[in-house]
Amino acid sequence: MTATLAPAPAAAPAPRAHRSGKPLHRIAFLGLLAGTAVLYLWNLTATGYGNEFYAAATQAASQSWKALLFGSLDPGNTITVDKPPAFLWVSGLFAKSFGFSSWAVLAPQALEGVAAVALLYATVKRTSGPSAALFAGAAFALTPVATLMFRFNLPDALLVLLIVAAAYCTVRALDKASPWWLALAGTAIGFAFLTKMMQAFLVLPALALAYLVAAPASLPKRLLHLLGAGLAVVVSAGWYIVLVELWPADSRPYIGGSTNNSLWELAIGYNGLGRIFGDEGGGPGGGNGNIGFGGETGAGRLFGASMGPEISWLLPAAVIGLVAGLWFTRRVPRTDRTRAALVVWGGWTLVSGVVFSFMSGITHPYYTVALAPGIAALAGVAGQELWRGRAHFPARMALTAMVAATGVWGFILLDRTPAWMPWLRWVLLAVTTVAVLALVFGVNARRSLVGVLVAAALLGTSGYAFATAATTHSGSIPLSGPRSQQGGGMRESGSSTEVVQLLKGTDTEWAAATVGAQNAASLQLASGRAVIAIGGWNGSDPAPTLDEFKALVAAGKVRYLVAGGRGGPGGGNSAIGEWVAATFQATTVGGQTLYDLT
DSSP: OGGGSSSOOSSOOOOOOOOOOOHHHHHHHHHHHHHHHHHHHTTGGGGTTSSHHHHHHHHHHHHOHHHHHHTBSSTTOSBBOSSOSHHHHHHHHHHHHHOSSHHHHHHHHHHHHHHHHHHHHHHHHHHHOHHHHHHHHHHHHTOHHHHHHTTSOSTHHHHHHHHHHHHHHHHHHHHHTOHHHHHHHHHHHHHHHHHHGGGGGGGHHHHHHHHHHHOSSOHHHHHHHHHHHHHHHHHHHHHHHHHHHHSOGGGSOBOTTOSSSOHHHHHHIIIIIHHHHSOOOSSOOTTSSOGGGTOSOSTTGGGSTTTHHHHGGGHHHHHHHHHHHHHHTTTSOTTOHHHHHHHHHHHHHHHHHHHHHHOOSSOOGGGGGGGHHHHHHHHHHHHHHHHHTTTSHHHHHHHHHHHHHHHHHHHHHHHTSTTSSHHHHHHHHHHHHHHHHHHHHOTTOOTTHHHHHHHHHHHHHHHHHHHHHTSOOOSSSOOOTTOOOOTTOOOOOOOOHHHHHHHHTOOSSEEEEEESHHHHHHHHHHHOSOEEEETGGGTOSOOSOHHHHHHHHHTTOEEEEEOOSSSSTTTTOHHHHHHHHHHSOEEEETTEEEEEOO
16 A cells, blocks of 8 residues: 555555564564453353353253254254354353353353454454554454453354454465465355354455455456355355255254244345344344344444444544545555455445444344454554555545544543543543644654554543453343443343252253243253243244144153243243143242143
8 A cells, every 4th residue: 555655656566575573573462362362251250151042052062962963942952043053063062071151151252252363463464464463453352342242152253253264264365366265265154154144244245356356366267266265155054054954854953033944044034134124023123222223224323322332433443544545555456465455354344334234124233243353454454554654645644534533433432421431531532632633743753653543543442342341241132331231132031949949850851841042041051951942032933833742741751831931821832821721730939830741
């Protein structure tokens, strides 16, 4: 980029090789990883089991290989979670190896976070050098929603690690137009699909466009390589879908969240187009004003009360840096690595940002963690190159705009929680003012200004990240920062001590059945015994059917039905509830209604 920040030379210089053997950079990188590990692992188990829905699935995976393979909610394999199981393969194997515990449930995501920061550093370093990479890695690690997700048990942690791995492989492929590195990128995307389905594809346009534009090969070769990478995506994602579809339905769990016991239908419907267009059912959509469901759709959604504190701290700077960077690199050679980096991270941020802003289906603020690597990398790449060209007035003004926008927007975000550390926003504003004045009036600004610039960029987001790490989170919709509200989503249900002790004393295959995964997960985690989640996540899935449930009871495999959930003993599965209520005697234990099915 810097070759065009001043009058163009007669001949374009050879691309710079951003390599540094300085021990200082290596020490700084190790410090970045160590600091990230502390941030993500410190006092981790204070959160307990985090999201009990997925914790119960990890518990089941630690007890049953079939439950591990399919992502079942219970070790008896009645029904699966409503997501593909790749992230449960990690936590399930972790729990099998070290024993099931809060640590086993949460530590995999923290380690995935450290790995994602390392990969982002490595990716940015290849195109823009170690300084830009250090800033990008730190900005990513300190994004509040990243701190939240890497300390919590949701699929998004593994999803982010895999899509960052795909970006790394794509940048490696750009070095020598390598079809093998590009195929590895496709493989990473395929496994990201097996983590959170179609959300994994949001980064594909950016990666494909960067290779198509910048790979040092003829156009036919570039197109052929992209075709091969597409095939890698299909194979790495499709093998599991084929396995599930070919597996006899009567010997595997019902695919939770689907309408017809099909993983493919789940991918296209509930976890695919339904999320975008709002017809997936099973919960409120994203267009309402509830803070846990993303806020109102539209161009301002990423800056609103719901998503803004999660992800938008560096978003204005990233957009300014992208526009400036693309303008200043408009005349560089096609294979220029700086522009390729801008295409990767800019396309990543724009496509994902537009989808999150306008999708009308179920949308939660924590989804925006997938934006964090793109925003952080854009800020690092553009900021580094604009700083190098600061003697050129337009470049210096673009950098000044990035710094000013970050400070002002950070002040606004901090002002939304005025009771929390009220002095921080004023310190941020003061540091930003110093940085802006130094840039405006110091044409040849000294390197000592770098620390002030970094402080202006990261002070606000780091404060929110530290507050996130110091706050325990639970439920299905956690929020970052000092906010105690958990987003208004479904909360895990508590279980009375008397009921838990009763279930611990059972010797049937399932200690109990209850409606919905929230009740079932709470009972299963507390008792350590398998519990059938009638109807899956919200009690509406057609599993088990009345005939299947009658057969289990007749075979003596289920001891109790714990009433609760929606609509009486059977909740959303009214036929089961009506049959149980008409056939068995209800008793009250610890304030909860039980039916002894023996």
